[in-house]
Amino acid sequence: MTLKTTLAAPFYHSRVEKLGRSELIYYYSFDRRWMDRDQVDLLLRRGMDQGLIRTDGEFFSLLFDPAEVEIPIGYKPSSAIFEVADPVSQLIDRIALRSGQTQEEVASRMNEVIKDRFDGKLRPEAALVILAKEYETPYSDLVPQLRSELLKKE
Numbered sequence: 624m625t626l627k628t629t630l631a632a633p634f635y636h637s638r639v640e641k642l643g644r645s646e647l648i649y650y651y652s653f654d655r656r657w658m659d660r661d662q663v664d665l666l667l668r669r670g671m672d673q674g675l676i677r678t679d680g681e682f683f684s685l686l687f688d689p690a691e692v693e694i695p696i697g698y699k700p701s702s703a704i705f706e707v708a709d710p711v712s713q714l715i716d717r718i719a720l721r722s723g724q725t726q727e728e729v730a731s732r733m734n735e736v737i738k739d740r741f742d743g744k745l746r747p748e749a750a751l752v753i754l755a756k757e758y759e760t761p762y763s764d765l766v767p768q769l770r771s772e773l774l775k776k777e
Contacts, residue, residue: 629657629700630670631689641682657700665705672764673713674720710768714751714760721760729754748773 633642633650642650644667651663658666667683670676676683719729736750737743748769755762762769 626666626669626673626704627675627687628692628694628698629666629704630675631685631687631692632694632698634685635689635692635694641684643682647683655699662705669704673716710765710772711747711751714755714762714765714769717762718751718754718758718760722758746773 632655633647634640636650637646647667648660648663651657651666652660667676667678671678674686676685678684715726715729715733718724719726722729724732732754733747733750736753737745737747741750752762752766752769754760
């Protein structure tokens with residue numbers, strides 16, 4: 624199951640738009656027994672990094688409608704929600720979220736940039752940075768990881 628589903632669960636079950644950190648810790652750690660406090664903090668950080676949740680310092684709120692996420696009966700997140708995706712996938716996800724496109728459409732646009740604008744002489748990481756700029760998507764936190772990916776492939 625996805626990070627989005629896990630983040631949506633307490634808001635969906637509580638039927639509220641905002642929850643405090645202590646309420647989220649209670650939900651994930653004590654009520655559902657899905658994770659410990661440190662994992663809850665990691666979950667919230669990952670949600671903010673991917674633009675799925677925000678905080679005003681006191682309360683957290685989703686940046687999507689929890690009703691659009693199906694939460695199956697007996698749902699329990701897997702440890703996969705804590706795995707860090709590669710920077711290319713993360714940037715594709717961010718651009719898709721910002722532009723309203725699917726990940727496949729963003730990957731297709733990336734390939735168009737590589738093929739049409741640079742005659743195939745551009746790396747996917749660089750093409751995604753170009754797309755991120757076009758769609759005004761934040762990417763600066765991924766630059767070191769993208770750079771190291773480029774250096775690995777040389």
